[in-house]
Amino acid sequence: MPSANRDLTISEVRLTPVLVADPPLLNTQGVHQPYTPRLIVEVVTADGITGVGETYGDAKYLELARPYADRLVGRQVSDLNGLLTLADEVAVDAARVENAVDVGGLRGIQTADKLRLSVVSGFEVACLDALGKALGLPVHALLGGKVRDAVEYSAYLFYKWADHPAGVTSEKDDWGEAVDPAGIVEQARRFTERYGFTSFKLKGGVFPPDEEIAAIRALAEAFPGHPLRLDPNGAWSVETSLKVAAALGDVLEYLEDPALGTDAMAEVSSRTSVPLATNMCVTTFAEIKEAFTRDAVQVVLSDHHYWGGLRNTRELAAICRTFGVGVSMHSNTHLGISLAAMTHVASTVPGLHHACDSHYPWQPEDVLTERITFEGGTVKVTDTPGLGVELDREKLAFLHQRWLDDDGTMRDRDDAAAMRVADPEWTEPAMPRW
Numbered sequence: 001m002p003s004a005n006r007d008l009t010i011s012e013v014r015l016t017p018v019l020v021a022d023p024p025l026l027n028t029q030g031v032h033q034p035y036t037p038r039l040i041v042e043v044v045t046a047d048g049i050t051g052v053g054e055t056y057g058d059a060k061y062l063e064l065a066r067p068y069a070d071r072l073v074g075r076q077v078s079d080l081n082g083l084l085t086l087a088d089e090v091a092v093d094a095a096r097v098e099n100a101v102d103v104g105g106l107r108g109i110q111t112a113d114k115l116r117l118s119v120v121s122g123f124e125v126a127c128l129d130a131l132g133k134a135l136g137l138p139v140h141a142l143l144g145g146k147v148r149d150a151v152e153y154s155a156y157l158f159y160k161w162a163d164h165p166a167g168v169t170s171e172k173d174d175w176g177e178a179v180d181p182a183g184i185v186e187q188a189r190r191f192t193e194r195y196g197f198t199s200f201k202l203k204g205g206v207f208p209p210d211e212e213i214a215a216i217r218a219l220a221e222a223f224p225g226h227p228l229r230l231d232p233n234g235a236w237s238v239e240t241s242l243k244v245a246a247a248l249g250d251v252l253e254y255l256e257d258p259a260l261g262t263d264a265m266a267e268v269s270s271r272t273s274v275p276l277a278t279n280m281c282v283t284t285f286a287e288i289k290e291a292f293t294r295d296a297v298q299v300v301l302s303d304h305h306y307w308g309g310l311r312n313t314r315e316l317a318a319i320c321r322t323f324g325v326g327v328s329m330h331s332n333t334h335l336g337i338s339l340a341a342m343t344h345v346a347s348t349v350p351g352l353h354h355a356c357d358s359h360y361p362w363q364p365e366d367v368l369t370e371r372i373t374f375e376g377g378t379v380k381v382t383d384t385p386g387l388g389v390e391l392d393r394e395k396l397a398f399l400h401q402r403w404l405d406d407d408g409t410m411r412d413r414d415d416a417a418a419m420r421v422a423d424p425e426w427t428e429p430a431m432p433r434w
């Protein structure tokens with residue numbers, strides 16, 4: 001029973017890296033590996049309450065998460081602001097951050113601060129889960145309360161192969177191949193049948209722009225009036241971006257990161273009326289001022305993982321609101337713990353005008369006793385204390401064993417390396433690609 005006399009002291013922190021099956025989804029850097037790393041965080045209080053969180057599981061995050069976890073023992077799960085100050089005390093290996101674009105995750109420049117925030121987010125979610133369970137309150141209540149009962153997600157469409165390259169250990173998925181407009185429309189139909197999604201995002205930057213324009217046109221014809229987005233992860237020049245904007249302006253809800261960086265985005269933005277969204281040029285608080293004052297973006301896709309947690313996500317949303325910039329959500333490969341966290345925070349953000357992205361439908365594996373379901377393209381906001389999810393220890397152990405058994409090739413996400421298995425000549429494309 002929740003009680004005001006609970007001992008909220010953290011007595012133990014458990015970190016469990018896992019490898020999760022991932023289909024051969026294509027993006028401008030390459031293709032997803034058969035397995036992707038995630039880190040499951042468990043924070044246990046002196047009273048035996050366990051809170052769970054999830055974040056990136058690559059080695060550079062594990063290296064920070066381990067010393068960080070050691071320092072958490074003895075602190076209070078309610079000390080959420082302290083999580084951020086504590087992170088500053090954990091040294092980041094300079095070799096891990098080159099101020100270059102984090103190509104694997106396709107989420108902008110990699111900095112020491114962002115690495116730290118990406119680690120903190122998993123712990124913040126675990127602390128909120130534990131605190132909510134102790135107080136008998138859902139996480140959304142700890143964030144000030146939900147302003148909607150369900151959160152809308154979009155169908156995240158990918159060009160994909162039917163299978164990972166021959167000879168590679170992988171799990172078979174049931175989505176089939178999608179490498180042309182007909183394949184993308186078919187994939188979108190299955191997304192609507194299975195989950196009821198009504199808006200669609202296509203991951204672009206894979207084929208020459210004319211082919212991707214044709215795919216969006218085919219979607220517009222198959223799903224008239226439905227919101228559509230195209231995201232080439234900065235693979236186009238300013239001129240190509242403008243050409244695509246002109247060709248698709250009548251059907252696009254927004255263009256996402258057509259060109260790389262604030263300069264290029266500001267120029268595209270000044271020459272088209274198609275709204276621009278980003279999860280690549282505004283990825284830290286420090287990047288906001290320039291991008292907003294130059295009107296480089298009209299929608300920011302937040303992501304609690306690299307913005308430093310659910311409370312920072314709300315701060316970002318407040319800044320966006322102040323500047324009249326829309327807000328929605330970006331997603332990398334994730335499991336149900338993160339989907340629950342995303343849904344709680346999204347339920348508290350006023351004026352969330354765009355459906356959020358989620359990779360969850362691409363992940364048949366999870367560490368929860370019950371998968372989170374989409375109905376009518378939405379996830380219902382739970383009022384169960386904490387996140388409202390339960391860890392399945394057997395599934396967690398199975399996915400952890402896969403991580404232990406791996407020889408190291410899958411423990412770090414590398415889409416270009418995965419592409420080289422099929423095409424040994426492949427190198428990370430120079431940007432802009434078209």
Ligand SMILES: O=C([O-])C(=O)C[C@H](O)[C@@H](O)C(=O)[O-]
Binds near residue numbers: 105203231233279332
């Ligand atoms: O820009 C985006 O929306 C992403 O980078 C989302 C994902 O990372 C996606 O591109 C992927 O995993 O291939």
Ligand SMILES: [Mg+2]
Binds near residue numbers: 231233256279
């Ligand atoms: Mg994007």
